[in-house]
Structure formats: structure tokens, C-alpha cells
Amino acid sequence: MKKAVVIFSGGQDSTTCLFWALEKYDEVEAITFAYGQKHSVEIEQSKIISERCDVKQTIVDISFLNTLVESALTSNGDVNEINEKGLPASFVPNRNQLFITLAHAYAQKIGAQYLVTGVCQTDYSGYPDCRQDFVNAISVASNMGSASGIIIETPLMYLNKAETFELAWSLDCLDDVIELSHTCYNGDRKHRYVWGYGCNQCPACELRAKGYVEFNTGQNPL
């Protein structure tokens, strides 16, 4: 029996990954990390989606990460800025490293052979921990350090946002992705657009909106 753990934030990408995993594996569980993100509404949405998909969800509080790192996603900084290292201010140092490490431990516990993460280097937001090289490296380290052979799947790695919308459409979950998944860094669920809820101003909304237009029209709006 094929069993998978999906690193599930409640955003567009991980929601698409959850539906992708449900098609592919016999048993799927979701793991969600609460790290004090300003857009914590994402976690509320992740609960709604997990329930809708009848998937067991484990929410892990790692808000201690806040006391160790600096990021506009967890503080009052401007998410649109670039920091002194040339990385977006929304970058959370070592976040994916921690997510994968912890999810890998959980996968071992429940006997899952697969770990699914929605990281993507195509519409690369400037996050170095979203690249396949990084995933390969942490995959080797995690398996070597635990004498296990868990396969880390990255179904979105080489898709752009328009193609991720298309994947959701082909998985018959486009309506759920638009209506229920949450991407906006500012946690806005008051304003509804054709591509879903958000402020329509932060980089995450911009990417999602642009991807939806491209998916719908087949043309890049920029």
C-alpha cells in the first residue's frame, strides 16, 4: 500500500499537491506547520480543505521559529521588499528545511514511503529552498540520517502558476483551489477575485492572479 504525507499549508500549491496525492496514493495524510505566519488564515483554510477531502491533518506548532529568524511573513516588515542578501523580505530562513525534516520524521512514524511538497522553482519567488537541488540535498541527508528511503515528490517543481491551475483543473479540483486555498501574504479573505481571495497587491496575490489569467487565456499578461 502506498502511503504519503503531504506538507500542506492551505495555499494554492499545496492544495493542488493534496489532490494530486489523493489520486496517486492509497493513503494520504496532511501535515501543517504553524510558524506564526501573519496569514494564519491559511491554517484555517487548510483545516476546511482537509475535512473536505477527508484527510487526517496534523498541525504542528513551530512558532519558536519566530524567535530565531527575521522575516516579513512573521513580523511587521513589508513583504514586497528585498532584504540585504538579495532575498525577498518574505523569505523565512530554513523554513522548508525544517518542514521537510519534521514531515520526514512523521512519515517514518506512520510508515509513509512518500513525502509530497509543493515547492516550485519555475515561478521562483527568489526562495533558494524551493529549488530541486535543495530538495535533492535534504532528501539524501534526511534518509541517510534516519536509515530510511522516503521519496520526496515535488509535482509542481517545473510548473509555472498557470500550469499549476491547469493541473488543478485536470484533477477536477480547480473550484476548491480557487474558493478554499489561501495564498495572500496579508491574510485577506474579504476580497474575492476570479482567481480566489486576496489583497491583489502582495507578491503572492500577483503571482496567483497572473497565473490564472495565463491559464484562462493561454497568454502571459505581462
Ligand SMILES: [Zn+2]
Ligand atoms: Zn495578497
